[in-house]
Amino acid sequence: MQYIPQIIFTLILIAGVGYFASNVKKLFRNIKLGKAIDVSDNKPQRWMNMAKIALGQTKMVVRPIAGFLHIIVYVGFIIINIEVLEIVIDGIFGTHRIGLSVLNESVYGFLIGSFEILAVLVLIAVFAFWIRRNIIKIKRFLSSEMTGWPKNDGNIILYFEVVLMCLFLFMNATDTSFQNLDSGNVVSQFIAPFFDGMSENSLHMMERTAWWLHIVGILVFLNYLYFSKHLHILLAFPNTYYGKLRPKGQFLNNEAVTKEVKLMMDPSADPFAAPAEDAPVPEKFGASDVTDLNWVQLLNAYTCTECGRCTSECPANLTGKKLSPRKIMMDTRDRLVEVGKNIDANKGTFVPDGKQLLGDYITNEELWACTSCNACVEACPVSIDPLSIIMDMRQYLVMEQSAAPSDLNNMMGNIENNGAPWPFNQQDRLNWANES
Ligand code: SF4
Numbered sequence: 001m002q003y004i005p006q007i008i009f010t011l012i013l014i015a016g017v018g019y020f021a022s023n024v025k026k027l028f029r030n031i032k033l034g035k036a037i038d039v040s041d042n043k044p045q046r047w048m049n050m051a052k053i054a055l056g057q058t059k060m061v062v063r064p065i066a067g068f069l070h071i072i073v074y075v076g077f078i079i080i081n082i083e084v085l086e087i088v089i090d091g092i093f094g095t096h097r098i099g100l101s102v103l104n105e106s107v108y109g110f111l112i113g114s115f116e117i118l119a120v121l122v123l124i125a126v127f128a129f130w131i132r133r134n135i136i137k138i139k140r141f142l143s144s145e146m147t148g149w150p151k152n153d154g155n156i157i158l159y160f161e162v163v164l165m166c167l168f169l170f171m172n173a174t175d176t177s178f179q180n181l182d183s184g185n186v187v188s189q190f191i192a193p194f195f196d197g198m199s200e201n202s203l204h205m206m207e208r209t210a211w212w213l214h215i216v217g218i219l220v221f222l223n224y225l226y227f228s229k230h231l232h233i234l235l236a237f238p239n240t241y242y243g244k245l246r247p248k249g250q251f252l253n254n255e256a257v258t259k260e261v262k263l264m265m266d267p268s269a270d271p272f273a274a275p276a277e278d279a280p281v282p283e284k285f286g287a288s289d290v291t292d293l294n295w296v297q298l299l300n301a302y303t304c305t306e307c308g309r310c311t312s313e314c315p316a317n318l319t320g321k322k323l324s325p326r327k328i329m330m331d332t333r334d335r336l337v338e339v340g341k342n343i344d345a346n347k348g349t350f351v352p353d354g355k356q357l358l359g360d361y362i363t364n365e366e367l368w369a370c371t372s373c374n375a376c377v378e379a380c381p382v383s384i385d386p387l388s389i390i391m392d393m394r395q396y397l398v399m400e401q402s403a404a405p406s407d408l409n410n411m412m413g414n415i416e417n418n419g420a421p422w423p424f425n426q427q428d429r430l431n432w433a434n435e436s
């Protein structure tokens, strides 16, 4: 009988971690649906980027208020969860505050005291975030793509954090043995008097209830991550590591196309020359669905925090065009999730569903509204590159469907026929010199 709580705890822990692990496996499988890309270069620079951008949050503080609040929640949440280690050990072995047996009392008190202060700071920061989202209604949280689930998701996570932090403080306040230590109860000592006069038994019941709810809440939170934009807590690290290193304005040209264009632009080139044989011609140009994108772009989609910093700096969006780089990332992720579910439902094989990213999620109008200015890439706090997806889909439209806007089609026709973007014959190029 005395081992029943330990058995229940272990079963809950295995179920919680096991379900999370199975979803992580699906996540990897989905990301690996993307095309291969070589990102094995410049490892020191990549580690540096990860340390600076993901760990150091250097791009978050570009907007200081939101950045500062985010750092509090991030640091607070991560550090407080060190205490989860103690809960897990206690739960499995039936001990109580095992930390007191392995650490000096004042060290333990210092740790728990710091966690209690952080819990209060997290509560304040979460309250500020909630106000920004729901009362001040900051514009970038109100766009059309931020209704329904994305809006609720943003709030649910705030409520989660409030509940977990409160349970942590409540658990400490009702733990008489911890309060009697009078070390580390920096915040909970002010909550404890509310329970004065209660019997030992009642306090013990309340402490145990908070303890169980706290650990179950953490496991639920862990599993919620997979379905939420808060997956960025984990994915920001690999995403910043694999982020683009080449200069922001530099595109990856398709060699086969580049050589053909060069041939067209060169007046001395043989117009009947065959396309360069050494440049491999891809089976399909550009991207019309998620499986045409590379795996880093798919990792980008899963990492998007839906913060909207990209959209708030996008000149196309600011001038009323339909384009929102945040929506491009959300659409890519939603389509990838849909493809993943299709694979799950069909025993590991994707069965064509008559849908694709282009057209069913992202429209031509959105794609052609992009000025390719890179402002979204610069603004993203976790090194996401929405522009690369836009350019790949545009390439598909141009190369596979000849579906570019008429201005562009005219220009490309001129390059092909006249070797220049203008509608004048090559023979007439020097006519200007004859004008007197
Ligand atoms: S590159 Fe395109 S999507 Fe990104 S900010 Fe500029 S116009 Fe907007």
Ligand code: SF4
Residues within 6 Å of the ligand: 303, 304, 305, 306, 307, 308, 309, 310, 311, 325, 326, 329, 379, 380, 381, 382, 384, 386
């Ligand atoms: S792409 Fe980056 S900046 Fe844009 S919403 Fe996602 S995380 Fe925020």
